[in-house]
Amino acid sequence: MDQQPFQPIRLVDYQPPEFLVERLSLCISLAADHTLVRATSVLHRNRDAAKKSGPLLLSGEHLELLEVRLNGEKVAPDAYRTTPESLEIDTVPDDFQLEVVTRLYPDRNTALSGLYRSSGMYCTQCEAQGFRRITYYLDRPDVLTRFFTRIEAEAESFPVLLANGNLVAAGRLPQGRHFVEWDDPFPKPSYLFALVAGNLSQIEDSFVTRSGRRIVLQIYVEEHNRHKCDHAMASLKKAMKWDEEVYGLEYDLDQYMIVAVDHFNMGAMENKGLNIFNAKYVLASPETATDQDYLGIQAVIAHEYFHNWTGNRVTCRDWFQLSLKEGLTVFRDQQFSADMDSAAVQRINEVRTLRQVQFREDSSPLAHPVRPEEYVEINNFYTVTVYNKGAELIRMLYTLLGEAAYYRGFALYIQRHDGQAVTCEDFVQAMADASGRDLSPFMRWYTQAGTPQLTIQESWQQEQGLYGLTVSQQTPPTPGQPRKVPVPIPLLIGLLDDQGNDLTATLSGDHERRGDDVLLEVTEAEQQFRFTGLTSRPHLSVLRSFSAPVKLHSFRTRDELAFLSVHDHDLFNRWDAAFSLSELVLLDLVTEDSADRDERGISDSYLQAMQSLVRSSITDLSLLAEALRLPTENYVLQKLEQIDPDRLYQAYHRGKQELAAFLETDLLDLYRKYRSTGAYRFSREDVGQRSLCGVCLDYLASLAAHRTDLTELCRSHYQEAGNMTDRMIALTAAVQLEGDLREALLADFEQAWHREPLVMDKWFAVQASSSAADTVGRVEKLLHHPDFSLNNPNRVRALIGTFGQNHFHFHHHSGSGYRLVTRVILELDALNPQVAARMAGPFVSWRRYDGQRQQQLRASLRSMVEKPGVSRDLYEVANKSLG
Numbered sequence: 001m002d003q004q005p006f007q008p009i010r011l012v013d014y015q016p017p018e019f020l021v022e023r024l025s026l027c028i029s030l031a032a033d034h035t036l037v038r039a040t041s042v043l044h045r046n047r048d049a050a051k052k053s054g055p056l057l058l059s060g061e062h063l064e065l066l067e068v069r070l071n072g073e074k075v076a077p078d079a080y081r082t083t084p085e086s087l088e089i090d091t092v093p094d095d096f097q098l099e100v101v102t103r104l105y106p107d108r109n110t111a112l113s114g115l116y117r118s119s120g121m122y123c124t125q126c127e128a129q130g131f132r133r134i135t136y137y138l139d140r141p142d143v144l145t146r147f148f149t150r151i152e153a154e155a156e157s158f159p160v161l162l163a164n165g166n167l168v169a170a171g172r173l174p175q176g177r178h179f180v181e182w183d184d185p186f187p188k189p190s191y192l193f194a195l196v197a198g199n200l201s202q203i204e205d206s207f208v209t210r211s212g213r214r215i216v217l218q219i220y221v222e223e224h225n226r227h228k229c230d231h232a233m234a235s236l237k238k239a240m241k242w243d244e245e246v247y248g249l250e251y252d253l254d255q256y257m258i259v260a261v262d263h264f265n266m267g268a269m270e271n272k273g274l275n276i277f278n279a280k281y282v283l284a285s286p287e288t289a290t291d292q293d294y295l296g297i298q299a300v301i302a303h304e305y306f307h308n309w310t311g312n313r314v315t316c317r318d319w320f321q322l323s324l325k326e327g328l329t330v331f332r333d334q335q336f337s338a339d340m341d342s343a344a345v346q347r348i349n350e351v352r353t354l355r356q357v358q359f360r361e362d363s364s365p366l367a368h369p370v371r372p373e374e375y376v377e378i379n380n381f382y383t384v385t386v387y388n389k390g391a392e393l394i395r396m397l398y399t400l401l402g403e404a405a406y407y408r409g410f411a412l413y414i415q416r417h418d419g420q421a422v423t424c425e426d427f428v429q430a431m432a433d434a435s436g437r438d439l440s441p442f443m444r445w446y447t448q449a450g451t452p453q454l455t456i457q458e459s460w461q462q463e464q465g466l467y468g469l470t471v472s473q474q475t476p477p478t479p480g481q482p483r484k485v486p487v488p489i490p491l492l493i494g495l496l497d498d499q500g501n502d503l504t505a506t507l508s509g510d511h512e513r514r515g516d517d518v519l520l521e522v523t524e525a526e527q528q529f530r531f532t533g534l535t536s537r538p539h540l541s542v543l544r545s546f547s548a549p550v551k552l553h554s555f556r557t558r559d560e561l562a563f564l565s566v567h568d569h570d571l572f573n574r575w576d577a578a579f580s581l582s583e584l585v586l587l588d589l590v591t592e593d594s595a596d597r598d599e600r601g602i603s604d605s606y607l608q609a610m611q612s613l614v615r616s617s618i619t620d621l622s623l624l625a626e627a628l629r630l631p632t633e634n635y636v637l638q639k640l641e642q643i644d645p646d647r648l649y650q651a652y653h654r655g656k657q658e659l660a661a662f663l664e665t666d667l668l669d670l671y672r673k674y675r676s677t678g679a680y681r682f683s684r685e686d687v688g689q690r691s692l693c694g695v696c697l698d699y700l701a702s703l704a705a706h707r708t709d710l711t712e713l714c715r716s717h718y719q720e721a722g723n724m725t726d727r728m729i730a731l732t733a734a735v736q737l738e739g740d741l742r743e744a745l746l747a748d749f750e751q752a753w754h755r756e757p758l759v760m761d762k763w764f765a766v767q768a769s770s771s772a773a774d775t776v777g778r779v780e781k782l783l784h785h786p787d788f789s790l791n792n793p794n795r796v797r798a799l800i801g802t803f804g805q806n807h808f809h810f811h812h813h814s815g816s817g818y819r820l821v822t823r824v825i826l827e828l829d830a831l832n833p834q835v836a837a838r839m840a841g842p843f844v845s846w847r848r849y850d851g852q853r854q855q856q857l858r859a860s861l862r863s864m865v866e867k868p869g870v871s872r873d874l875y876e877v878a879n880k881s882l883g
């Protein structure tokens, strides 16, 4: 096939809708083997559209069309046409009522988009374009209307029937059926529609808003999970309060519902008044969920709640503007998490994701701007670039404008655009108007892909006490964007004296202040900054709090990094200095010529720096744990010209072991000091203790191959574990070891938890992430485990997604890792294209590997592109990767 089978959609082709919908009434009748949908809408031509006449074109997929009526009259079949993706009605008046009856088969819907069945219940996922799998409609975010939904179903199996808005009627029907009617007073685009039908139990609570309205809060789950909803409920109430206090935003309906489902393509969905969640982000008990799960739930519950204003009340004009709601809402949930827990640790984890995942995407064949210019399949653009880099853009505006102007701008945005579908420009314009600044150069951050690289040169003139910085920026080319322009970069810095004291208070020069930091605005390709009023050469702490999503060209000596890792009072930068130092050391090990390596590969100064960290008085134990944790292989490899997976793996593990051996007694001391077997509490202190013990055990386990005392430590950690966090810490350590302990713990774990799907996901994932030699074979075996299923995205991500990130084994020189994942992707693509396309991620950067691996990776990508009946989703990813 020479011609491209799928045509891209382009932002420049955007046209306002030709028709608008005044209201929509849905009657959805669930039967045993199919569902009938009667959609009645009132439409009229859009006066703002370019075209004032012509047919009505509606989107629809996988639908059986049974009937079309216009103003009550049946439309003859020769007056409309259907294609696999649309319904076109030739002649329609300017104002009319349309009735469309369709039949669908949710039980066969394995793509999990539209209406589908998950563990007995029915649920929907309509973002981005799932509503067109329910009825023919103007399925685009700039068409907003009031929804009325009637659901009919068999009463005994589906006692709970939910949709958006307020419950207005319910009653019995003949033959053991019943109905409910929901009315949503807020006009919304179809992607925010939701429906749930099932035999669910609920926990209920309430929240009184600052204006005194009482909101009913409900979380719906299967009965056996009822006891696992408290943390989600507590998180929801915290989020509601926080949004009132920080953003002045109050909830608008009288009821807020969350439903947990087992089969879900993404994390969760912000449907108006009826959020539908991957169960992973709702269910938690100390026995089944780790501290990371608790944190994830808190963040995702908040994220979906915050969407009610940033996404639902003000929505996106088109899908290119996705970051308008996602980047902004991620920034808001990050602010919330920082306020709930350790702000420094929160920021560290955000930056880890950015550097390890987003920077990689930004330098890959899939690089795209925060606002993409074209797509083949929009579901491929729910990316770390749109979400997390998008959040960094909002953070930069916050930093540039300062807190007060930022919140003024936000309020103006809501006030101007409530009830509208808008663009990223509209958001930035509100920020500009509220601050009186020209933010047009800032739009480049939305349109230009790639990660800017900053080079920094320092100068010092002792006689004048003059300190200078030359900052230059350069963004490497990305596909379709060979030439780049400078972007406005807010650079937060601090200057320290030799004792670590802050020197910026008395500083003069061209700058503003942001809290304890100095703000430099880098707008040009190269720029100078001068500071006077210093008596000795300062130490520079730069890019504090990671004030912009850029790469810093390393310009600091190891001694300087070691100094900052101890003295910087910006906690984030203290961590960053330790992290950068570890990165340099690991890179040395990878790139050094093994012939001229002396016995000790790691410099004493690094070992000393890490030891002073271990022995330091850091009281935030989570922070200490993060400072000790090494950058991952997947991070380190970004700095390598050509990646040799075997060499990277060996160097990495040699480095880690050397460090562990040097620190052994310190690590054991820390471990014993903080190891606790008391009752589980999800508190900052306890999370910190567990996290620190986990890092210690991870290092110690790297030495355990011939050390029964350390193997025993893993065993006892497992046996004494009173919660899932500790159990997983021990299991993860044990799985790296080949031998009896690993087999014993895996068997015990499986036996204990085989009834808990979310826990079994961990069991699959931990084996797929193992560095042990036989990992590919184990993953192969797990594919045939009775609990493995391609129909459950969480399970696929646990086994295949995790294995794809296991750098060494995925890239096994035999090609066995590639073949395994390719086989799964090809099979999965026929069932669930969205998830299949995600699993292809590890193949994308094939150019970075040696000739033989390149060949194998490319052959895999080609087999995806050429697969008969390949999905749009997988085709786009594989085809772009081949370039």
Ligand code: ARG
Residues within 6 Å of the ligand: 125, 127, 128, 265, 266, 267, 268, 269, 270, 303, 304, 326, 379, 382, 834
């Ligand atoms: N809007 C959801 C969120 O909160 C993501 C849903 C995306 N789903 C999809 N199939 N593309 O981030």
Ligand code: ZN
Residues within 6 Å of the ligand: 303, 307, 325, 326, 329
């Ligand atoms: Zn979101």
